Amino acid sequence: MLAPPRVWWKPLGRLERNWLKLAFVWCVFLTAMMPLWFYFGRQNVPAKTYRVTPEQFQAKVEAFIAEYQVGEEKGIPVVEPPPGDVFMLARMWQWQPILKLKVGETYRLHLSSVDVQHGFSLQPLNLNFMVLPGYDYVVTITPTTEGEFYVICNEFCGIGHHLMIGKIIVTK
Ligand SMILES: [Cu+2]
Numbered sequence: 452m453l454a455p456p457r458v459w460w461k462p463l464g465r466l467e468r469n470w471l472k473l474a475f476v477w478c479v480f481l482t483a484m485m486p487l488w489f490y491f492g493r494q495n496v497p498a499k500t501y502r503v504t505p506e507q508f509q510a511k512v513e514a515f516i517a518e519y520q521v522g523e524e525k526g527i528p529v530v531e532p533p534p535g536d537v538f539m540l541a542r543m544w545q546w547q548p549i550l551k552l553k554v555g556e557t558y559r560l561h562l563s564s565v566d567v568q569h570g571f572s573l574q575p576l577n578l579n580f581m582v583l584p585g586y587d588y589v590v591t592i593t594p595t596t597e598g599e600f601y602v603i604c605n606e607f608c609g610i611g612h613h614l615m616i617g618k619i620i621v622t623k
Pocket residue numbers: 569570604605606607608609612613615
């Protein structure tokens with residue numbers, strides 16, 4: 452029996468060494484971009500999170516609907532609030548209320564759930580936020596385009612998950 456050679460590996464060829472260097476530099480670049488793009492990229496929506504109980508949040512949303520309701524669509528209240536604090540509540544399996552917002556005005560959109568985890572996904576813009584019971588997630592938004600935008604739930608939340616579609620209407 453022969454012992455294996457002491458040095459069994461072969462030195463890297465020039466091409467392999469260069470590809471490794473290139474891959475390493477690219478990894479460093481991408482790693483640096485993660486924190487940098489958080490500050491310099493313009494894709495991050497300003498958001499703050501507060502604690503809230505489902506009961507407190509539900510009470511706020513009910514008061515908000517009572518104050519600014521202008522109609523109803525398939526049993527869901529339609530609300531036209533002034534700029535400032537606006538609310539959307541997630542529950543199995545609906546988003547409440549339907550919001551009517553104005554182009555160019557700034558709103559603080561409060562999102563929370565009263566039962567399980569849901570996902571707020573604004574289509575077709577594809578903005579995505581976690582909606583969790585116990586947390587009031589406040590997103591500052593200024594609509595720039597008029598139209599009807601749909602809110603779908605992108606966190607599987609039970610048998611009616613695929614029916615959970617909300618709406619934001621933006622007008623001039
Ligand atoms: Cu869902």
